[in-house]
Amino acid sequence: MTKKIYLAGPEVFLSNARDMLDAKAQLARDAGFTPLSPGDLEIPPADTKTGHGCNINAIDEHMMLEADAVIANLTPFRGIAADVGTSFELGFMCALGKPVFAYTNMAKNHFTRIQDHYAGDVSLSDDGRYRGPDGLSVENFDMVDNLMLHGSILRRGGAIIVGDAAPEELYTDLTAFRECLKLAAAKLL
């Protein structure tokens, strides 16, 4: 039986969501996996918007329970950090003890992105931490995102591939995904 891999990421929000999900699924099949993606299944009807959201959550969680591993797209989404839904899903899979892999299409690391967010106004404070003008500390761990995301993957022996997509292809460039897939296949298949 082929191994199932859950493809977590913000692709569901794209205007070409179906195409992107299909392209990633096909690449996963080519690598020898059975892909599971949010957006694959029909969502049961609900009476309210909130109920509809819950039904999608139920389906996505069910796919994760079925999956043998996850590849999470941690490319910053509408801001400086990864998509929170994807972050939730990475945590979910870590707790289940399933192999976790991730990639990002942005070469700039977490620290640099936060510096940019503050237009460079980040300085070392008395307590030894870098802080923005609002006093919030700036994580400085040579990581692609928050340490719970990056650290959880490293500690489990998973891989994080850092790509460098053109800005207009931030959500569509599949170079880093392909590399991540290759690593996951080498490890799991």
Added chain:
Amino acid sequence: MTKKIYLAGPEVFLSNARDMLDAKAQLARDAGFTPLSPGDLEIPPADTKTGHGCNINAIDEHMMLEADAVIANLTPFRGIAADVGTSFELGFMCALGKPVFAYTNMAKNHFTRIQDHYAGDVSLSDDGRYRGPDGLSVENFDMVDNLMLHGSILRRGGAIIVGDAAPEELYTDLTAFRECLKLAAAKLL
């Protein structure tokens, strides 16, 4: 034996992190819980920044494994969505099957915050979804954040308290936290 509750949230990044973590921990104790918070324990030394981040991740994951439940602070952090570390932790606790509670200090829901992010330039597209000028779809589920966060809590019978803090007290107002704690205590103790 008292129940242990993990206090997830972006408080660790605040300039008054210790005070805020202590204040939340004391309120949790007053409610009858044993609080566990990121930042409570000494981090073992590491040779690299990445190694240090991994050590913090290890400690936080260990606390979650020990905890009986979680209260997650989903107040938007440095942008329009919740802190990704907190989102990871919520997913982690959901997968472990532990009771999950959350609050936010921002009354505006996810849909409205994204509308604001696009300065109101959000419109209904041909596929029936609201989209920003960049084509990204705007989740419209009457939820406080991404449906994986809000939906996972609702589906487990947990509570999400929506506060309305003054902008300058976005990360320090504990009104919603107190209410969330009260509900968690009523349910679990």
